[in-house]
Amino acid sequence: MTSVLYDVPGPKARRISLIGSIIGVIVIAAIVVLAIMTLARQGIFEGQRWAIFGQADVWSLILNGVGATLSAAAVAAVIAFPLGLLLCLMRISDVAWIRIPTRIVLEFLRGMPVVLMMLFVLLVFATSSFVAVVAGLVLYNSAIFAEIIRAGIQSLPKGQREAGLAIGLTSFQSRLTIELPQAIRRMLPSLVAQLVVLLKDTSLGYIVAYGELLRAVQVMADFLGPQFLFPVFFVAAAIYIAINLAVSRLAIWIERRGSKKAAGGMAHVPVAGTVPAK
Amino acid sequence: MDVIIESLPQYWDGFLRTLFLAVVSGIIALIFGTLLAAARVSPIAALRGFSMAYVEIVRNTPLTIAFFFAAVVLPRLGVTFQQFEVAAIIALSAYTSAFIAEAVRSGVNSVPIGQAEAARSIGMKFSQVLSLIILPQALRTVIPPLINILIALVKNSSVAGAFYVLELFGYGKQLANEHGDAVMSVLIGVAFFYLLITVPLGYLATVVERKVAIAR
């Protein structure tokens, strides 16, 4: 698509584009340098502020935080995915008294901030903060997984279901054995994108004092002193971005692999799931 | 339930502030996100590179870190503001625009190639092809996902409660502390006010989705 939006640039356009690019890069670099200098004037890059990263204790706390983040995300994902499948099947059920209440529940879950669900679970059910975080993530993400898979099923050619019914499968059997596997494969990129959202949302655990990465560094900065706030936050941000980029890369890799196999048949249907939501 | 009725003024105040954050950030994010998407498909390499880097980094950063940068790091860089809503709006719109850019880009990709070819064959420039032919069509198909992004934005604004802005969720926490015996009712009240914004938006998305499906 991109390539047909404009003519292949000629020598003059290329020159203008190059000059523009250079100016743009210079402007951005200038802003970055200015920002770094301003921060440096406030002593943020002094060696001793960063020397704490030479300490094993500091890294063990950071790694504990990473572990807490990853374990909450992993447990939540493992529960949310099957639950999402179930909710999806209920949402498209032929039976009205299953379909309609499920729809209401899904609307409700999608429309609520994740922080609110975490706090609710913590206060009303008096759970540990880990359970509250996982529950909040599961409630929200299973609803989104359900919506993504539903969008995948709807994007399938009608013939798939018709063929299934024609060979004598029941409606449910056709959903389970014919439509669902195709829908999941088709929506894999969106599902992985949602995984990144789920992973990022563990950082909302601050609301229930769950010791994930961000809270771990916050507590550490409180202990060490406020001058260490910036260094530990920069490191935490870098770790977060690195982990999420890795998962996102995985999504892109899957997408490429899938589209090669299906020869372009991998429709990236935009649904709520690709949205970062809390 | 008495708690909810008794605390209606607080709920209402929080609701209005949440709505304000969402509407202002939403408008800024829609504009900035569309510009980012346009930059992503433009002939200028630096713009493409900037747009790609921005979207990649922001999409992979937790919202809380975006808030930290807007509310704590920016003032250190000399960008100070007396109203903390400004920081919240910067964080929310900077974060949301990355997702809007991605949605608009996939919308641009969904417009049949022939449209652009036809436009160019009648002599349109890149800016004309994009603004007159591609974006109007793309925006229509991306409206449902855009609405979903806006729903997420409304809910994301709840993080502002931890970053110096007293909005709906902040009031909810306060009321929960004051009414320790009625925590459930208090939080259900908060949920109700969020749903007051998000459910109609979700319904709108469904309706538009249906309309668009017929149009195609």
Added chain:
Amino acid sequence: MMAFLTRRKSLLVAASAALALSLSACGGSSSTTNPPVAEKPSFAADSTMAKLSSAGKITIGTKFDQPLFGQKGLDGKPVGFDVEIGKLIAAKLGIGADKIEWVETVSANREQFIKQGKVDIIVATYTINDKRKTEVDFAGPYYEAGQSLMVNKDNNSITKPEDVKGKNVCSVTGSTPAATIVEKYGAVLVPAATYSACLEPLRNKQVEAITTDNVILAGFVNKEPDAFKLASDETFTKEPYGIGLKKDDKVFRSWINDQLEAFDKDGSYKKAWEATAGAVIKTAPKLPAINRY
């Protein structure tokens, strides 16, 4: 910290002044005591003390983000005055410090944790008040704090709570000090997730003051005496800190009360204070009159 000192000596010499400050701050709350553990104490059968004592372990709830009282150190264990009080009580049950399981409790979940038996006792800057007493029991108080205001060093316009009327004041969302400063003194609340998150807006003069219990603020002033100060030494509320336990366990409650009085007599109360908050708050507290209700 010490191992680090020897390892990176050259680097540290250059920055000694700044580090000395941070070290004294860490040191202020990170030193701990190891109270002598009672050998085979005997208790009335069926009492909570007997149960805990024979189990040989206890679960204590405390805060992990409250400087000087309960703050998580680099080794992952909490340190502070609350923690020392918890250790002293455990020792009287014949439970050593290594057998205590520390659970982080936040203001929002303390009552629930006690009710559900997730913790045996809570020592967590836990203010005794009548509303909470309907849900849990309190031993103590073992310390009396009070709400106060912290301002920038160069700010002389705020000396009493009445001065913040209509001004931005930072506090933790949904905390009692936040409610007091707004409802009683008409301040504009700027909410944050933790008290330490209030420091940056104060430094940037986006808020006029931070408000919470004086002991927490004293911890911040101690870490940065050139930047901040307490608006006044006077407090404008009374926050008696108690030890939370299950409702209607009168035997356990009065036993803890007896222990608190014993700690005062044998000097271990003073020792616990000096090892922790006393490094910063020079005036040693007197054990408040125990409230035996």
